[in-house]
Amino acid sequence: MPEAELRGRVQKLLAEAHPERTDSITFRRKQFEHGLAWVHFPEGHGGLGISPKQQLTVLDEIQKHSKVVHHDPPVSTIGIGMGAPTVLTYASEAQKKYHLPRIFSGEDIWCQMFSEPSAGSDVAGLSSRAVRDGDDWVVNGQKVWTSVAHLSSWGMLVVRTNPDVPKHDGLSYFIVDMKSPGVTIRPLYQITAEAEFNEVFFDNVRIPHANMLGKEGQGWRVAITTLMNERVAIGGGGPKKKGAGGIAQVVQLWQKRKPGALSPAQEVIMRDRVTRAWMENELLRVTNQRARAAQKSGNPGPEGSVGKLAQAEINKRLWELAIDVLGSDGLAFEAGYELRQSGFEGRTAEALAKYQFLRSRANSIEGGTSEIMKNILGERVLGLPGDPRVDKDVPWKDVPRS
Amino acid sequence: MPADFVFTDEHDELRQTVRAFLAKRSDEKAVRATMVGERGYDPEVWKQLAEELGLVGLIIPEEHGGAGYGPVELLIAMEEMGRALLCAPYLGTSVFAAQALLTCADAVTQKELLPKIASGAAIVSVAFAEPNGRWDVAGIGLRASGTGANVTLDGEKTLVLDGLCADVLLVVARGDAGLELLRVDASAPGLSRSAIPPLDLTRKLARVRFAGTPATRISSGDQTSSFERVLAFVCAALAAEQVGGAQKCLEMATDYAKSRLQFGRPIGSYQAIKHKCAEMLVAVEMAKSAATNALFIAAANEPDFVEAAALAKAYCSEAYYHAAADNIQIHGGMGFTWEAAPHLYFKRAKSSELLFGDAAHHREELAKHVGL
Ligand SMILES: Cc1cc2nc3c(=O)[nH]c(=O)nc-3n(C[C@H](O)[C@H](O)[C@H](O)COP(=O)(O)OP(=O)(O)OC[C@H]3O[C@@H](n4cnc5c(N)ncnc54)[C@H](O)[C@@H]3O)c2cc1C
Numbered sequence: 125m126p127e128a129e130l131r132g133r134v135q136k137l138l139a140e141a142h143p144e145r146t147d148s149i150t151f152r153r154k155q156f157e158h159g160l161a162w163v164h165f166p167e168g169h170g171g172l173g174i175s176p177k178q179q180l181t182v183l184d185e186i187q188k189h190s191k192v193v194h195h196d197p198p199v200s201t202i203g204i205g206m207g208a209p210t211v212l213t214y215a216s217e218a219q220k221k222y223h224l225p226r227i228f229s230g231e232d233i234w235c236q237m238f239s240e241p242s243a244g245s246d247v248a249g250l251s252s253r254a255v256r257d258g259d260d261w262v263v264n265g266q267k268v269w270t271s272v273a274h275l276s277s278w279g280m281l282v283v284r285t286n287p288d289v290p291k292h293d294g295l296s297y298f299i300v301d302m303k304s305p306g307v308t309i310r311p312l313y314q315i316t317a318e319a320e321f322n323e324v325f326f327d328n329v330r331i332p333h334a335n336m337l338g339k340e341g342q343g344w345r346v347a348i349t350t351l352m353n354e355r356v357a358i359g360g361g362g363p364k365k366k367g368a369g370g371i372a373q374v375v376q377l378w379q380k381r382k383p384g385a386l387s388p389a390q391e392v393i394m395r396d397r398v399t400r401a402w403m404e405n406e407l408l409r410v411t412n413q414r415a416r417a418a419q420k421s422g423n424p425g426p427e428g429s430v431g432k433l434a435q436a437e438i439n440k441r442l443w444e445l446a447i448d449v450l451g452s453d454g455l456a457f458e459a460g461y462e463l464r465q466s467g468f469e470g471r472t473a474e475a476l477a478k479y480q481f482l483r484s485r486a487n488s489i490e491g492g493t494s495e496i497m498k499n500i501l502g503e504r505v506l507g508l509p510g511d512p513r514v515d516k517d518v519p520w521k522d523v524p525r526s
Numbered sequence: 527m528p529a530d531f532v533f534t535d536e537h538d539e540l541r542q543t544v545r546a547f548l549a550k551r552s553d554e555k556a557v558r559a560t561m562v563g564e565r566g567y568d569p570e571v572w573k574q575l576a577e578e579l580g581l582v583g584l585i586i587p588e589e590h591g592g593a594g595y596g597p598v599e600l601l602i603a604m605e606e607m608g609r610a611l612l613c614a615p616y617l618g619t620s621v622f623a624a625q626a627l628l629t630c631a632d633a634v635t636q637k638e639l640l641p642k643i644a645s646g647a648a649i650v651s652v653a654f655a656e657p658n659g660r661w662d663v664a665g666i667g668l669r670a671s672g673t674g675a676n677v678t679l680d681g682e683k684t685l686v687l688d689g690l691c692a693d694v695l696l697v698v699a700r701g702d703a704g705l706e707l708l709r710v711d712a713s714a715p716g717l718s719r720s721a722i723p724p725l726d727l728t729r730k731l732a733r734v735r736f737a738g739t740p741a742t743r744i745s746s747g748d749q750t751s752s753f754e755r756v757l758a759f760v761c762a763a764l765a766a767e768q769v770g771g772a773q774k775c776l777e778m779a780t781d782y783a784k785s786r787l788q789f790g791r792p793i794g795s796y797q798a799i800k801h802k803c804a805e806m807l808v809a810v811e812m813a814k815s816a817a818t819n820a821l822f823i824a825a826a827n828e829p830d831f832v833e834a835a836a837l838a839k840a841y842c843s844e845a846y847y848h849a850a851a852d853n854i855q856i857h858g859g860m861g862f863t864w865e866a867a868p869h870l871y872f873k874r875a876k877s878s879e880l881l882f883g884d885a886a887h888h889r890e891e892l893a894k895h896v897g898l
Contacts, residue, residue, distance in 0.1 A: 239859065242787070243788075244788065244858050244859055245788045245789070245858070246788040246789045249788070249789065249790075268859070269859045312863055312864075312865075313863065313864035313865065314862055314863060314864055315854075315862055315863070315864065315869040315872070317864060382658060382659045384658055384660070384665075385658055385659035385660055387887075387890060389890050390886050390887065390890060393886050394886070447876065447880075448880075448884065451659045451880065451884070452655060452659040452660075452661070452684075452685060452880060453659065454725065454876070454877075454880050455685055455722070455724060455725055455726075455731060455877050455880050455881065456722045456723060456724060456725065456731070457723050457724060457725040458723050459723075460723050461727060463864065478725070481876075482869075485851070485854050485855075485861075485862060485872070486862045488855060489855065489858055489859055489861070489862055490859075493855070493858060494855070495796070495798040495799065498798065499798075511789075511796065513789065513790075514789070514790040514791055515789050515790035518790075523790040524787055524790050524791075525787055525790075526785060526786050526787035
């Protein structure tokens, strides 16, 4: 679509609902109706069927006319980043019509219920069971580490519908109303003492057959759609401007460091570490930029797969450095460790550094551990042979589990 | 003469006794219950450590009511305490304060305070660090004004180990003679104390403010070089504690890697995990060498003790931190939860790294000592 035409459409949206005079949900609903939510989605489903790169034009035009940008509320990341593309690919027309606008607007928060106590990296090894009963499926089992389940209206659920076939073949995928009878959500507190994630228990929960995405036994294929989008959502993003994001916070801490706390020799060492962190963050940004460019040209290379792994490790180092820059002040944790469910409150640079120092430990675990990401790079990108598999071609019920 | 690192049967017995006691009284449940309390330690356990095990006064001479042991026994005790994540004023009182008194204080004060420490009757803390964030003697700026035995203090000390519950504070300040050790009692007027919410809940820290607070001089002459040795001693002891923590992380990670199955196999059968564990083992053994070396050198009264302590604090700080971080990673999502133990060690490891100077600080000390 010509750029001018697209900008014209954004202006029509702004004339109808200006972000500065409209609440986030109403504005985003309108944005969806105008096909400006995900421009690459089909018309009628929040898009215009045009190239995803044109989404940037939408944002640019909104920002030109408004100081307020209704960003994706952070709690909606899972629905917007992973739920929407899965729904778009696999759900019925009626389901798309119902869910997509509500996901985009943030009216409905979504969660992803894949992991289980004995199935994390090995998602396909999961044990929750669903059994057909008339028009419904009856689900029993336990999910774990489910981010924002406590705030969610809907969840993406993978369960086992056939234990007698190899693990990938016996799974089915559902979307589930989190208010269904028999669903119990319990907060699971984290290293930060906050609970972003939960345990979710299913006790004879009935899910209508119509809520199955894909066919019975094809759950793994659907799950892959969600997981691929998860890694993009986690890895691909990042600041678009030089020196922005977390590194800006750390640089600020560095510039405001206590005079005299470091000896001249240590100043030099610390400065080198800050510079190194700055380089890594800059290169992460540029790598993401290369990945986007490659995607546009239709020649995606390894730069895309590198993102999630590099980001996790670089981010952990960044916040370790922040604590080291704080030095003795890093011994204090002013926020305290009162157990609570997480909000997404604003934090000062120092408080953010301390929170992130703890929170970033999860970066190399959530959405696929760094070890798993390395296996994927080695095997899929570099073509190295895989580990011998003991669970291939074996009925799921015969595979050892812990 | 190089130290020979020989542990006697008595040493092994000491280790077994301490380990068995801590297994009972400082298991994970006890640690979690104690760390959230304001005092940060269990007086009952402290009493037993003092009276039944003689650990509180471990390095205090028998003439002052202590056990009269030395650095090698301290190495063993600290390793075990680090392993069990014991919540107690041990580093602050039994090591830092006791050593400061033994090295810098006059005979009268030694005679009065050391038995009180050894019996567990008094918590004595050393107020050393100041808000400038430095851990060297040259960073001390607090002035002791006045001549004679009695002086007054105005200013602030921070990161005082167990400072909130201390009965007596030993304050390092600058007087006419140079660096001095002063005594301030908990009830002194113009003394105010507040808890610092710690990154590591298992070790309590306080901020102490003096406003015209009366203090007593308990040292004579400039204590700069004596106090450097006291700091080195505390660092060596802390390094031993770090070794114990790192060792425990290694064991937790290895045990988990053997029992956790993914893709039908124990995760320890994947080289990514196996190599991580093996690298932890190498680092833990090196760390053990560093701490053992430092405390045997201390026991032998060798002149290169300060250098060995710097080496130990530098190496053990990083080894513990990396072991604790890898332990979380190997535990996966479980390792990120509050209910599992890895985060407790991770926080202790990071705070121990920063306490008394980070690895870079001690490498710089070492470089100076060995002429690099
Ligand atoms: C903050 C956070 C939020 C999360 N949110 C969600 C969510 O919303 N929904 C959801 O479904 N899940 C969620 N998860 C779960 C997450 O996806 C899993 O924790 C992750 O996949 C790892 O699984 P695990 O914890 O069982 O670790 P395990 O799979 O048990 O792994 C343990 C260790 O073994 C290693 N390992 C395992 N297999 C291999 C192998 N083949 N080769 C080499 N090393 C291996 C791992 O790298 C790791 O170091 C979340 C996790 C965290 C920490």
